Amino acid sequence: MQITETTNQGLKRGYKLTIPAADIDGRITAELKKIAPTVRMPGFRPGKVPANLLRKMHGEQLHAQAVQETIREAVDGLIKDKALRPAMQPRVALGEGYAEGRDAELSVDLEVLPQVTAPSTEGLTIERLVVPVTDAEVDEALARIAGQNKSYTDAKKGRKAAAGDQLIIDFVGRTGGVEFEGGKAEGAALVLGSGTFIPGFEEQLTGVRAGDRKTIAVTFPADYPAKELAGKNAEFDVTVQAVKVEGEGQVDDDFAKNLGLESLEQLRGLVRGQLEQETNGLTRTQMKRALLDQLAAGHDFDVPEQMVEAEFEQIWTQLEQEAAKSEDPEAAKREIEAEREDYRRIAVRRVRLGLLLSEIGQANNIQVSSQEMQMLMQQAAQQYRPEDRERFLQFVQNEPMAAAQLRAPLYEDKVVDFLFDKAEITTREVTREELEAAIEADEDSGSQPEKAPGKKAKKNSAPEAAPAAAKKGGKKAAAKVEAESRPGDAAVQPENKKSRKKPAAPSA
Structure with missing residues (x-):
């Protein structure tokens, strides 16, 4: 040859x-x-x-x-x-x-991959921001749980149903005088004002009493999931079996037992543990961002264009999906289009960080064991229907790239944990608001290498920051926060030498 x-x-x-x-x-x-x-x-x-x-x-x-x-x-x-x-x-x-x-x-x-020298693991300094969980926060969480587990009791005889009341109804729906699939139910529970049924349905039941019969005329939304009903007029014959009012939500031992627990004390312990797990996740996000910023600031080298393009496509697909779910999809699409080059720079950063973490992992013999890989495969297989899981497992076993993509996030976490162990870490207690602000803060330290000309770039935060970003910046902000610091899956790995049919009506 x-x-x-x-x-x-x-x-x-x-x-x-x-x-x-x-x-x-x-x-x-x-x-x-x-x-x-x-x-x-x-x-x-x-x-x-x-x-x-x-x-x-x-x-x-x-x-x-x-x-x-x-x-x-x-x-x-x-x-x-x-x-x-x-x-x-x-x-x-x-x-x-x-x-x-x-x-x-x-x-x-x-x-080809660039020749990257494994970064030194010495001299890393990270501040850990921690948020103590207070009794008041546990009480607030319990109140939210109680609100999501409302109980209802029969209203006084003859009471007219009002917003917030629960109706127990039977109904039969027809279009053009013919019953349609999914348009019939018995003993269905409906809270007036919940917006769970198609527009106009609940409003026409305001003021009914137990035992009433009523025919309701509605029009299915044009974007209704069942295409054969979208935009069509329909009538529902409704029989009101009962009118119920919301009971007083007492957070006590009985409430805990209704949730399958032994006591309120056990429930409080579980809630506190969940809150601590959530704040610990935010703390890890903040630490990981600080770590990645230090790595990115100290290294600048060319990265393969193909890898950058693959990362950019992944970021862009997520952004387009979030834009499509927004209140004004066209405006959201124009907004992300205006920042296309920013996201391409983010893709470059992700690939570079991925290569750096990969070099660190290989230099320090960090590996994902076969047992861990089997666990990852089994967890991923649960996302598929039972009859498709075995085929998915065979696919991952036979496709090295698919296995590498599955392995990459765990490998990344193991390298990050290794670097945490090597770093000098100081701890400071803050409020949750301060922690979220630190995660979302604009660039003040100058550690962001891919700063867009004429723009104040966002500091990079790890994927776990997305929930915090969503609160203040919406879905697009959450997507950008995740994109900015997540190392590329294709790079962060050791180098290799159910679908249920929705009821047709009357749910919205």
């Missing part, structure tokens, strides 16, 4: 490979010898079919197979001979005009 280098610029490499026709033909001949003893043809004894007839029968298929295998081996050999470290799968093209009997000319283009 003849190798000619065509490109050597930065991280880009290009090669022209010439594979002699004799090499391909030799592979075909060897394969014909393998299959000859098994071929049966009328007029010939088993294993005695002439080679020219075998080639005529199977030559085209064997030639295609030989070319494919030769190309794969040639590219593997190129990578080994030139000691290349591909950033992503090389682009391989067979020269135009190739035909059997001719030399095969291949063009191989790829980007």
Whole structure:
């Protein structure tokens, strides 16, 4: 095989490979010898079919197979001979005009990983901001739980239903006088004013009494999930079985027992633990951001464009999904379009951080064990329907890239935890508001390397910061916070040497 280098610029490499026709033909001949003893043809004894007839029968298929295998081996050999470290799968093209009997000319283009020296783990300093959980916060959380687990008791006889009351109803829906699927129920609970049924349904039941029968006329929204009903007029015959009023929510032992617990004390302990877990997650976000900022500020090197493009596409897909869910999708889309280059710079940062963490992990022998990988696969498989889980597991086992993407977040966390252990950490007690402000703060320290010209760049915060960002900046802000500091999945890894049908009505 003849190798000619065509490109050597930065991280880009290009090669022209010439594979002699004799090499391909030799592979075909060897394969014909393998299959000859098994071929049966009328007029010939088993294993005695002439080679020219075998080639005529199977030559085209064997030639295609030989070319494919030769190309794969040639590219593997190129990578080994030139000691290349591909950033992503090389682009391989067979020269135009190739035909059997001719030399095969291949063009191989790829980007290689940059030579990155593992950063020193000495001298890292991180301030840990911690938020103590107070009794008042536990009380507030219990009040919210009580509000989400309201109890209702029968109203006084003859009471007219008002907003906040619960109705127990039977209903039958019709369009054009014909009942439709999903439009019938018995004993359905409906809280007036909850907005859980289609527009106009609940309002027409205000003032009803237990035992009343009423026919309600409504129009299904144009964007109703059941397309056969979208935009159509409908009538519902409703029978009110009962009118109930909200009971007084007492947070006591009985309330805890209704939730399946032994006592209020146990419930308070669980709530406190959840609040602590949440604030601990925010603290980790703040620490991780500070750590990544230190790494990013101290390293600036070229990164493969293909990896950047893959990261950017991942970020952009998330942004577009969030924009589509916003109140004004078109305005949200225009807003993110105006900041496209900012997000591309974020993609560069993510890839660079990923490569840095990968080098640190390899230099310190940090690994994801086979047992941990099996656990990751089983957890990921739970997102699929039971009948699809085994197929998903087989896919991950057979696709190295899929396994790498699954492994990357855990590998990243293990490297980050390793760096936390090496860092000098000081602790400061703050309020939750101060912690969230620290996570979302505008850049004051100058540690953000990819600052957009003319703009004050956001400090980078880790994925766990998204809930905090959502509170103040909305879904788009949450997406940007996550994008800015999350190292790229493709880089953060050791280098390898149910669908339920919604009821048709009357739910909104």
